[in-house]
Amino acid sequence: MKNAIVGQSGGPTAVINSSLAGVYEAARQRGAEHVYGMLHGIEGFLDDRYIDLNNYFKTSLDIELLKRTPSSFLGSCRYKLPELDDPKAAPVYEKIMKSLEALNIGSFFYIGGNDSMDTINKLALYGEKTGSEIRFIGVPKTIDNDLCVTDHTPGYGSAAKYIGVVMKEIIRDATVYGTNYVTIVEIMGRNAGWLTAASALAKGEDCEGVDMICLPEVPFNVERFVEKVRRLQAKKPSIVIAVSEGVKLEDGRYVCELSDDVHAVDAFGHKALTGTARFLANTVAREIRTKTRSIELSTLQRCAGHLASRTDITEAYQVGGAAVKAASEGHTGEMVALKRISNAPYQCTTELHPISEVANLEKKVPLSWVNEDHTQMRKEFIDYAMPLIQAELTPIYVSGLPHHIYLNEQDLKCSMHKEG
Amino acid sequence: MKNAIVGQSGGPTAVINSSLAGVYEAARQRGAEHVYGMLHGIEGFLDDRYIDLNNYFKTSLDIELLKRTPSSFLGSCRYKLPELDDPKAAPVYEKIMKSLEALNIGSFFYIGGNDSMDTINKLALYGEKTGSEIRFIGVPKTIDNDLCVTDHTPGYGSAAKYIGVVMKEIIRDATVYGTNYVTIVEIMGRNAGWLTAASALAKGEDCEGVDMICLPEVPFNVERFVEKVRRLQAKKPSIVIAVSEGVKLEDGRYVCELSDDVHAVDAFGHKALTGTARFLANTVAREIRTKTRSIELSTLQRCAGHLASRTDITEAYQVGGAAVKAASEGHTGEMVALKRISNAPYQCTTELHPISEVANLEKKVPLSWVNEDHTQMRKEFIDYAMPLIQAELTPIYVSGLPHHIYLNEQDLKCSMHKEG
Numbered sequence: 001m002k003n004a005i006v007g008q009s010g011g012p013t014a015v016i017n018s019s020l021a022g023v024y025e026a027a028r029q030r031g032a033e034h035v036y037g038m039l040h041g042i043e044g045f046l047d048d049r050y051i052d053l054n055n056y057f058k059t060s061l062d063i064e065l066l067k068r069t070p071s072s073f074l075g076s077c078r079y080k081l082p083e084l085d086d087p088k089a090a091p092v093y094e095k096i097m098k099s100l101e102a103l104n105i106g107s108f109f110y111i112g113g114n115d116s117m118d119t120i121n122k123l124a125l126y127g128e129k130t131g132s133e134i135r136f137i138g139v140p141k142t143i144d145n146d147l148c149v150t151d152h153t154p155g156y157g158s159a160a161k162y163i164g165v166v167m168k169e170i171i172r173d174a175t176v177y178g179t180n181y182v183t184i185v186e187i188m189g190r191n192a193g194w195l196t197a198a199s200a201l202a203k204g205e206d207c208e209g210v211d212m213i214c215l216p217e218v219p220f221n222v223e224r225f226v227e228k229v230r231r232l233q234a235k236k237p238s239i240v241i242a243v244s245e246g247v248k249l250e251d252g253r254y255v256c257e258l259s260d261d262v263h264a265v266d267a268f269g270h271k272a273l274t275g276t277a278r279f280l281a282n283t284v285a286r287e288i289r290t291k292t293r294s295i296e297l298s299t300l301q302r303c304a305g306h307l308a309s310r311t312d313i314t315e316a317y318q319v320g321g322a323a324v325k326a327a328s329e330g331h332t333g334e335m336v337a338l339k340r341i342s343n344a345p346y347q348c349t350t351e352l353h354p355i356s357e358v359a360n361l362e363k364k365v366p367l368s369w370v371n372e373d374h375t376q377m378r379k380e381f382i383d384y385a386m387p388l389i390q391a392e393l394t395p396i397y398v399s400g401l402p403h404h405i406y407l408n409e410q411d412l413k414c415s416m417h418k419e420g
Numbered sequence: 421m422k423n424a425i426v427g428q429s430g431g432p433t434a435v436i437n438s439s440l441a442g443v444y445e446a447a448r449q450r451g452a453e454h455v456y457g458m459l460h461g462i463e464g465f466l467d468d469r470y471i472d473l474n475n476y477f478k479t480s481l482d483i484e485l486l487k488r489t490p491s492s493f494l495g496s497c498r499y500k501l502p503e504l505d506d507p508k509a510a511p512v513y514e515k516i517m518k519s520l521e522a523l524n525i526g527s528f529f530y531i532g533g534n535d536s537m538d539t540i541n542k543l544a545l546y547g548e549k550t551g552s553e554i555r556f557i558g559v560p561k562t563i564d565n566d567l568c569v570t571d572h573t574p575g576y577g578s579a580a581k582y583i584g585v586v587m588k589e590i591i592r593d594a595t596v597y598g599t600n601y602v603t604i605v606e607i608m609g610r611n612a613g614w615l616t617a618a619s620a621l622a623k624g625e626d627c628e629g630v631d632m633i634c635l636p637e638v639p640f641n642v643e644r645f646v647e648k649v650r651r652l653q654a655k656k657p658s659i660v661i662a663v664s665e666g667v668k669l670e671d672g673r674y675v676c677e678l679s680d681d682v683h684a685v686d687a688f689g690h691k692a693l694t695g696t697a698r699f700l701a702n703t704v705a706r707e708i709r710t711k712t713r714s715i716e717l718s719t720l721q722r723c724a725g726h727l728a729s730r731t732d733i734t735e736a737y738q739v740g741g742a743a744v745k746a747a748s749e750g751h752t753g754e755m756v757a758l759k760r761i762s763n764a765p766y767q768c769t770t771e772l773h774p775i776s777e778v779a780n781l782e783k784k785v786p787l788s789w790v791n792e793d794h795t796q797m798r799k800e801f802i803d804y805a806m807p808l809i810q811a812e813l814t815p816i817y818v819s820g821l822p823h824h825i826y827l828n829e830q831d832l833k834c835s836m837h838k839e840g
Contacts, residue, residue: 012596040598071592078597164821165726172491172824173723176432177498178460183719206824295718299603303593306585307726309820389820400729400809401584404592404626 001031001328002106006053007038007045008141009112009119010078012071013155014162014308015316016141019111020073021066022320023139024053027107030328036103039407041077042110042119046095050103056407065405067313068395070305073407078115081122084129093126100134107135107327111320113142113153117335117359124333124355135327138335138355139319143302145194146362149353150337154319155302156194157312157388162304163187163297164201164389167210167242170295171202175238179291182229182284183240185210186277186296190246193217193365195301198385199242200377211239211375216246217364218374220255225280226287228375233290243280245273245296255279306402310391315348322350346387421451421748422526426473427458427465428561429532429539430498432491433575434582434728435736436561439531440493441486442740443559444473447527450748456523459827461497462530462539466515470523476827485825487733488815490725493827498535501542504549513546520554527555527747531740533562533573537755537779544753544775555747558755558775559739563722565614566782569773570757574739575722576614577732577808582724583607583717584621584809587630587662590715591622595658599711602649602704603660605630606697606716610666613637613785615721618805619662620797631659631795636666637784638794640675645700646707648795653710663700665693665716675699726822730811735768742770766807 004027008016020037027035035053038045051074057063066073082089100108110120117138124136140147145156167185174183187196193215203209211232214220232239247255259275277294285292319336326334334352341347369381395402424447428436440457447455455473458465471494477483486493502509520528530540537558544556560567565576587605594603607616613635623629631652634640652659667675679695697714705712735758742756754772761767789801815822 012593044598069592070589072596075598076596161820166720166724168821168824169490169723169725170719172489172826173432173719176492176496178464178495201821204819204821206818206826208828293719295720296716298715299590299593299713300586300715300720303589304586305589386819391820392814392817394812394814397812398626399624399806400581400811401588401621401624404588406592406626408628 001027003034003036003104004032004107004109004324005036005038005050005100005103005105006109006111007041008072008074008076009041009110009116010076010142011113011302012076013141013143013302014070014158014305015154015313016111017069017073018067018313018316019139019141019154019320021063022317023109023111023324024057025063026321026324030324034103036105037074040075041079042081042096043077043079044075045099046092048099062405065396065403067317068305068308068393068402069404069406070303073405075407080115081119084122084125096123097127097130097132105134107137107324109137109139109323109327111139111141113144114147114358114360114362117355120335121333121355121359127332135330135332137323137327137331138358139323140335140337141316143195144189144192146192146364147358148361148363149335149357151340151348152338152388154312154316157309157315158304158307159195159301160198160201160385161309161312161389162301162307163195163198165307166297167199167202167240168207171207171210171240174240178237180233180237181239182233182281182290182292183238184277184281184284184292184294185240185242186245186294187242188297188301189216189244190273191216191362191364193244196242196244197365197377197381200382201385201389210242212241213376214241214243214247215365215370216244216248217367218370219250220247221250222255222283226284229284230288233288243277245276247276305404306395308393309389310393311388313393319350326352343383343387346390421447423454423456423524424452424527424529424744425456425458425470425520425523425525426529426531427461428492428494428496429461429530429536430496430562431533431722432496433561433563433722434490434578434725435574435733436531437489437493438487438733438736439559439561439574439740441483442737443529443531443744444477445483446741446744450744454523456525457494460495461499462501462516463497463499464495465519466512468519482825485816485823487737488725488728488813488822489824489826490723493825495827500535501539504542504545516543517547517550517552525554527557527744529557529559529743529747531559531561533564534567534778534780534782537775540755541753541775541779547752555750555752557743557747557751558778559743560755560757561736563615564609564612566612566784567778568781568783569755569777571760571768572758572808574732574736577729577735578724578727579615579721580618580621580805581729581732581809582721582727583615583618585727586717587619587622587660588627591627591630591660594660598657600653600657601659602653602701602710602712603658604697604701604704604712604714605660605662606665606714607662608717608721609636609664610693611636611782611784613664616662616664617785617797617801620802621805621809630662632661633796634661634663634667635785635790636664636668637787638790639670640667641670642675642703646704649704650708653708663697665696667696725824726815728813729809730813731808733813739770746772763803763807766810
């Protein structure tokens with residue numbers, strides 16, 4: 001097999017580096033002499049920034065550390081390639097293909113979510129059009145779990161485990177005084193409520209669970225929300241609510257837009273969402289005169305390597321390996337997907353799907369998995385999510401803290417001209 | 421030994437239940453037939469709410485779960501007993517003493533921070549005045565580490581470990597795009613910066629560490645802060661800052677009071693502090709036109725049982741046992757303190773101090789442990805804090821989540837008249 005190159009794109013996860021490990025080891029095993037890593041994804045590669053991973057992964061311990069290091073080892077980007085029919089597109093794609101040929105690349109792997117799969121889609125189409133033999137394969141990754149065709153996405157299981165664990169801890173913490181107290185926890189997920197739904201996993205024989213779950217799939221009504229809280233608190237003092245950052249009013253505005261925070265917009269046109277829980281906590285405090293607290297899980301939910309799901313780490317590694325296999329068998333313009341075979345015992349394998357079935361699309365939580373008054377997840381969701389959070393891969397603790405492998409910012413910046 | 425009673429008071433921690441386990445096991449071993457637990461501290465006890473712990477801790481596994489369950493198993497309170505010379509005090513103290521005698525109590529243990537030690541102080545004084553033979557002993561607990569006379573407090577090590585770990589993860593997450601980005605993390609600690617200082621532990625051979633640390637011990641100046649951020653970002657794009665919720669302006673106002681959040685006041689006259697990081701992030705975004713994010717660690721830092729320090733859990737258990745020993749040797753009106761014998765190897769023992777040296781007093785971070793421009797912790801602090809976060813006690817995972825032992829709200833409410 002010729003050389004390979006791999007990049008990471010979009011938001012980081014706790015296990016995206018395990019997919020990098022999977023791609024690297026599989027490509028090496030299949031005979032690739034060099035496996036290059038794009039720095040900051042396709043954006044950095046356009047700027048000739050990449051490294052030879054052989055120089056960084058020298059021992060099996062390096063690979064073990066990589067699997068347990070959260071965030072994107074290679075750096076990431078949110079860069080959208082121009083449309084192929086854009087008159088300004090040609091020089092961009094020509095530059096990429098020329099750089100790939102100079103490195104004798106036979107296969108190109110991109111680990112990312114729906115926006116990132118757009119990059120694979122365009123490169124594969126361009127490659128086909130120009131008769132390139134380079135294979136372009138997508139490797140799924142996102143804590144949001146909103147990719148189509150795949151049963152779930154690597155990254156989701158660890159984020160869901162994190163959310164289940166901390167919700168249990170928050171519930172324990174919130175009950176200590178026995179006084180009226182409403183805790184509203186804001187969870188990531190712009191349009192799909194998979195992460196917020198994971199708060200339902202906290203419930204068990206040793207935990208009463210969250211009292212209300214608000215998904216972005218269900219139109220949100222502030223007055224109705226306050227009334228539900230009032231009714232819940234009439235029965236018990238401590239109420240814990242999981243709310244998606246992306247809950248929207250019936251008129252389509254995000255609830256967080258009712259707050260006074262500044263909301264920037266990114267390259268893909270997505271508004272930065274924040275302040276939903278704070279706005280709701282202030283509203284509840286005012287309306288029903290109870291003590292409230294808002295908690296944003298913020299980036300902690302996507303970078304908590306110390307609480308990763310072993311199932312997730314293993315699957316992230318597997319999809320990396322499956323991508324290399326697919327490329328070496330001649331596939332291109334496809335994404336590796338996870339296909340669940342059975343739930344008990346949990347069994348999962350990989351398959352391939354055309355990237356066009358994935359790029360820029362979103363998979364939402366089925367409303368049939370939400371109870372009638374839209375406050376709790378049904379058994380179907382628990383059965384779906386529970387296998388994904390199983391088992392742990394203990395961090396390698398050094399001096400009391402999980403040890404990581406990483407490129408410092410200086411490395412990430414300067415490596416471009418030193419190597420390759 | 422006669423029967424014993426134990427209560428938990430003030431903010432919960434990851435290891436306060438380990439002290440409860442220590443008191444329970446030591447009292448039973450020393451011959452106490454019954455060890456009672458006050459529900460919601462002295463406030464609940466005044467309302468006849470307590471349980472016989474023998475009914476809840478039946479196996480060694482129960483004790484192991486208790487050691488690993490965060491938050492206060494017995495519930496907590498923030499209740500201030502009346503001053504002894506208050507004309508309304510007599511019926512309150514008489515009621516407590518009568519209830520204790522009815523249960524044949526020989527020793528009374530209260531696990532808490534500086535406010536809670538006020539309760540022990542008053543009860544011991546009242547007991548002495550009225551010739552009671554009941555022994556009143558304080559067991560130290562607070563994530564804030566601000567108790568006098570003790571080298572450190574149980575609860576601090578685990579919170580410090582949590583902060584060190586998540587700061588590492590936040591730093592990794594914040595660097596992924598290689599773009600200008602200022603992350604401001606708000607950490608608990610009203611007047612003492614011990615927890616915020618713990619963010620310095622993130623720095624190591626695999627992590628560049630936080631770029632600035634703002635303690636409440638150092639008067640805060642918003643313009644100077646913005647200037648420091650500007651200078652830091654001229655050198656590298658991602659800047660991560662740890663700021664105490666309790667940072668104050670030179671005129672004594674809390675920085676968070678400059679924000680628009682509501683700030684309630686509790687029974688001890690403490691203002692609720694929140695919004696410091698958000699206010700500073702908005703200010704920095706406006707002043708130096710960089711992308712910013714604020715993260716409040718919120719209650720996660722005090723209830724993260726899944727990331728507890730084994731050293732901390734062990735010491736929390738030991739101070740519980742030492743309290744029982746002290747009472748059975750006739751001491752009263754004293755608090756168990758931790759005394760560090762050596763740093764390398766780390767060795768620590770317990771000793772007793774009069775409660776009056778502790779109650780209502782605060783220990784702050786020595787300014788000599790902060791560098792000249794008040795942005796980083798010196799080696800003295802690292803040497804002090806590092807031993808406290810060492811080693812782990814893995815949670816008992818069931819179905820992918822740490823298992824806890826707990827009293828549900830119904831138990832906490834109803835138990836009062838069913839038992840005792």
